[in-house]
C-alpha cells in the first residue's frame with residue numbers, strides 16, 4: 443500500500459469506530475470546548491489500532507500534545523499509525539512486527555517528548571522510566587494503567603517502595619473490567635481464533651486457562667458457540683464458580699489430553715509447558731489472550747519440535763513426534779495480534795475512563811502510589827453508556843433510601 447492508501451485506510455477505520463464510541467464522543471466534545479489538557483504532554487504505549495486512535499484524538503483535541511507507540515509488537519495496525527501521524531499535535535512511533543530493539547527504541551522516543559502524564563498497557567513506559575530514565579520522574583504528574591497485568595506489576599513496585607509516581611488503575615474501574623475483560627475478551631478472542639483458523643468451534647473441546655474476568659468471558663462465548671468447555675484454575679473459589687457456571691474443571695495436566703483448542707487468560711507464565719505439550723492431541727490449537735507471550739512456553743515447544751512451519755497466516759505448526767500442535771499469533775494476544783481487538787462499544791467505556799482519568803491527573807495533585815479510579819467517574823461512564831443505549835433505570839425514592847439505610851424496620 444502507498445502511504446496515501448495507508449492513511450485513507452486508517453482514516454476509514456478510525457471514522458467507523460468513532461461512530462460507535464458514544465461516551466468517548468461526548469467527552470471529546472467537552473474536551474474540545476473546555477481544553478482541560480492544554481499545555482500537557484501525554485506519552486502513551488497502547489495497542490495502536492482504531493479505537494486507541496479515537497482516544498488519542500480526544501486527548502489532542504482536549505489541548506494535549508500526544509506521543510504514542512505500541513504495547514505489543516504484533517497489535518499495531520500500520521494504516522492507523524499512518525493516519526495518526528497526519529493529525530496535529532500527535533506523533534505515532536508504532537510499527538507492526540517490529541523487533542525487540544525497535545519496540546524499546548519507540549518507547550524511548552515517546553519518552554523523549556518529556557511527558558507530564560503517561561498511559562500504559564502493561565506498564566512498559568513506567569518500567570522504562572523507573573529503570574533507565576529516572577531523571578524524568580519529578581516532572582510527571584501521574585500515569586494511567588489499562589490492564590490487569592500492568593496493575594499487578596505496579597502494585598508489586600509500590601509494595602517494594604519502588605514506585606515513584608502516582609498511577610491510576612484504570613483496569614479496576616467497574617466500567618472497565620466487567621465489560622472489557624469479560625465481554626470484550628470473550629468476543630474478540632473467538633473472533634481472532636475463528637478468522638485465523640477458519641475452523642468450527644461447535645463440537646470441539648475448549649480448554650480455558652484461568653477463570654478471571656477474561657477467562658469467564660472466553661468460556662461463556664465458547665459455550666455459546668457449542669463447545670464443550672473445560673476450565674483450569676489455581677484459585678479454589680474461581681474453580682467452584684466455573685463448575686457452577688456449567689464448565690468442567692480439572693488440572694491442566696489432565697485437560698491437556700482432551701483439548702482441541704486452548705485459550706490462556708491467566709496473566710501468569712508457563713500455563714502450557716512441556717508436560718502439557720507431551721500429552722496433547724494431534725491438531726491441537728493453542729492461543730493466548732492473557733499476558734504478553736509468556737503463558738504458552740514456546741521455548742519448550744520449539745525444543746520439542748522436529749519441524750516448525752507456517753501453515754496459514756498467523757498459524758505456526760510444531761511437529762512433535764508426528765503430532766501437530768498449532769500456535770496462533772506466536773502466543774501473543776490472539777484478539778489483537780490476529781484480530782482487530784475488542785469491539786468499539788466496549789473500548790468506548792475503557793477509553794472514556796482513560797480520558798477522564800487523564801483529566802483527573804491534570805487537575806489534581808496525587809501522591810506516588812496506585813490509585814483507584816474515582817467512583818464518580820466510573821458511575822458517570824456507566825450513566826452515559828446507558829443513556830447512549832437508550833436505557834432508563836429506576837431511581838430510589840426517599841422512603842426507599844431511608845428503609846435501606848435504617849435498622850429499625852426488620853421483619
Ligand SMILES: NC(=O)c1ccc[n+]([C@@H]2O[C@H](COP(=O)([O-])OP(=O)(O)OC[C@H]3O[C@@H](n4cnc5c(N)ncnc54)[C@H](O)[C@@H]3O)[C@@H](O)[C@H]2O)c1
Nearest residue numbers: 589590591652654655656675676677708709710731732733
Ligand atoms: N486479550 C485482551 O484484550 C485482554 C483484556 C483484558 C485483560 N487482559 C489480560 O488478561 C490477563 C487476565 O486478566 P483478568 O482481568 O482476567 O485477570 P484476573 O486476575 O481476573 O484472572 C486471572 C485468573 O487466572 C488464574 N490463574 C493464575 N495463574 C493460573 C494458572 N497457572 N493456571 C490457571 N489459572 C491461573 C487466577 O487465579 C485468576 O482467577 C491479564 O494478563 C490481563 O492483562 C487481556
Ligand SMILES: N[C@@H](CCSC[C@H]1O[C@@H](n2cnc3c(=O)[nH]cnc32)[C@H](O)[C@@H]1O)C(=O)O
Nearest residue numbers: 489513514563564588589733734782783784
Ligand atoms: N501489553 C500487554 C498486556 C495485555 S493487553 C490487554 C489490554 O488490551 C486492551 N485492549 C483490548 N482490545 C483492545 C483494542 O482493540 N484496542 C486497544 N486496547 C485493547 C484491553 O483493555 C486490555 O486491558 C500485551 O500486549 O500482552
